Amino acid sequence: MAWFALPLFILLSLGGGGLVGLAVETGGWxxxxxxxxxxxxxxxxxxxxxxxxILIGIAGWRVWRIGDQPLQGLWWTQLILNFAWTPIFFAAQQLLVAFGVILALDxxxxxxxxNAWRNERIAALLFLPYALWTSYATILNVSLWWMNA
Known part of the structure; x- marks a missing residue:
């Protein structure tokens, strides 16, 4: 039965991120x-x-499947921060505030x-590319702020 929830987690993360991206104009500015x-x-x-x-969704499904409530809370928190960054950076054009948000996301x-390493190592491993890319995005975010302040 738990397998039926996997597409929902992927849809939530992929679809949510896609909707946020589509809702925010990133072009001219x-x-x-x-x-x-x-x-x-x-x-x-x-x-x-x-x-x-997709990796974030699979990781979320894995922690949901084992029922680890604190780990689920961390997963939801990172997703909210992830989805919040785009409108703060692009729509509000608040690069320094976005830098604070992405630091919290990191x-x-x-x-x-x-925390996942102990109980759900695969979920932890699925987050490693995300950690690397977000670290890079953090450096990019602060560089853009510095160069355009």
Whole structure:
């Protein structure tokens, strides 16, 4: 029966992230920002986030399946922070506030991995690419703020 929930977790993370992305205009303002040399081309973000949201959904399903309430709370918290970052950065154009949000997201991801490592190692491993990409995004976020403040 638990297998039937897997597509729902993937739909929640992938669909939620996709809806947030579609709801927020990223074009003109972002295109005009001065960017660091390590800024990826725009086409990279879609495939990377699609992959990460699938992994996030699978990890969420795995912690739900074992019934670990504190770990589920961490998973939900990181998802809320993840979904909050995009409108703060792009719609509100608050790069410094977005930097605070992504730092909190980084912390939640690390706390999730550390806590999941004991009871649900696969979920922890599924979060490692997410941790790496979000760390990179954090450096990019603060660089964009610094260069455009």
């Amino acid at each position: 972002y295109a005009a920002l001065e960017k660091p040399g390590f800024n990826p081309p725009n086409w990279v973000f879609g495939p990377v986030w699609t992959t990460l949201y 912390a939640m991801i690390v706390v999730f991995v550390v």
